[in-house]
Structures are given as C-alpha cells and as structure tokens.
Amino acid sequence: MLSRKPVGQQASVIKYDVLTAVGTFALNQPKGKQVLCLRLMTLITARYNWARNELAVGQREIARMWNVDERTVKREMAKLRAMSWLIVKRQGARGRVTQYALALEQILKDTQPVWSAVGPDFEQRLIGQGAQPENTSAKVVPLHNAQRPSLAPEVDGSSEWGLARSLIHAEDPARFATWIATLTRQERRGRRLYLTAPSRFHAHYVATHLNALCLSAVRQVDPDIDAVIVTEPT
Known part of the structure; x- marks a missing residue:
C-alpha cells in the first residue's frame, strides 16, 4: 500500500497509479459517483501539489473548471470529505481559500477491489513486490476487549x-x-x-x-x- 509521498524518482509512476486507480474505480460506479471521481481527478491534475500534499483552490475557480455553480461545488467537496478522500488542512477564511490534503491511503483502500482489472503488474506495484499477507492468527483479540466499530453511513447527497x-x-x-x-x-x-x-x-x-x-x-x-x-x- 502506498504510504510515502509521491516524490523522487518514482513520483511520476505513483501519480499515474493513483489517477489510474481512481479512474478505474469510477468506471465501476453509478453515474453520480463517476462524475464525482472525474471532478476530483480534474482537480488533482490541475491544482494538486504532490510534494506538499496540498490542494488549495477557491470554490469560484472550481465552479468554472467543473462548469457548475458554487453550491454544487460545496456539495461535491462535502461528498469527497464524507468519503474521507479529502481532508481539510486549513479552513478557509476571508481572503484565504481552504487547503485540502488527499487521503491517499483511504483512496487506495477504497479502490483496491478494481486494481486487478488494470493488470497484475499494477496490482503488485501498489501492494508492494513480494509483500506477504498479514498473519492474523497471533492477533486474536478477546471478545470482551473488542470495540464495536462505527460503520460509515452511505454517503447520501439527496438531502x-x-x-x-x-x-x-x-x-x-x-x-x-x-x-x-x-x-x-x-x-x-x-x-x-x-x-x-x-x-x-x-x-x-x-x-x-x-x-x-x-x-x-x-x-x-x-x-x-x-x-x-x-x-x-x-
């Protein structure tokens, strides 16, 4: 799994791999999520700073880029945050736009089911060459110590x-x-x-x-x- 910043000699490969993962994931989703992923990919290619893990762009500029109104931008960015694909690094204020970071680990976790559709080389590159599956046999947690997980609700943009x-x-x-x-x-x-x-x-x-x-x-x-x-x- 990708855990480092996409910089250095492997930077271009990692960047294309992330975009490929998001694009392939989108093509396996309903139309609404396809459009959302396409909009995110456009932001990434146009304005995302990979070295600083930073996306700083105003809603008005995003609206022009996406050919929508600013209300739609607000809702779509909220959806990406609700999916935990975008994280707010610094909240916007008067004269300053909100700065976001890409949650690469979460993006890759969500898109992992479609990696094999791209090809075994792609899948192995993202998982890591020679990576061994995690041995969970020695990590059994007693039932009385287990915490009930909080299941994420389905992202519902209808209201x-x-x-x-x-x-x-x-x-x-x-x-x-x-x-x-x-x-x-x-x-x-x-x-x-x-x-x-x-x-x-x-x-x-x-x-x-x-x-x-x-x-x-x-x-x-x-x-x-x-x-x-x-x-x-x-």
Missing part, C-alpha cells in the same frame, strides 16, 4: 442532512455512532432544518451539547440553513 451526517462521521465516528446516527430528517421550514431523535433524553442531549456540531456540518452543505432543531418523537 442536506444525508450528506451532513456523513461529514460528522468522517470527523468524529464515536460521537456519530452514539448520538448522530439515529437522528432522522423530519422536514425543512424556510431556513430551519428539523430532526427527530429516538427519545426525549436523546433530543435534549443533542440540542444542548451537539447542536453546534450538527449546524456546522449542515451549513457546509447548505449555507442557507440558519438553525437545526432537534425534537423528540411524537
């Missing part, structure tokens, strides 16, 4: 909350599993988004302690929302 909850999971899987996963979208009234919690206590805790987290994630997808209201079930 602002569907995408926002994936962003929260990418940033804080434990808190997502405990408090956010069971919140359901009720409705949107004007600039307010209403969510329903599974119990009165759950609704009170989220409204008291996690409202800012929910609102921040939602506004990254749709800045027109001013408030997130969490209610108990009726």
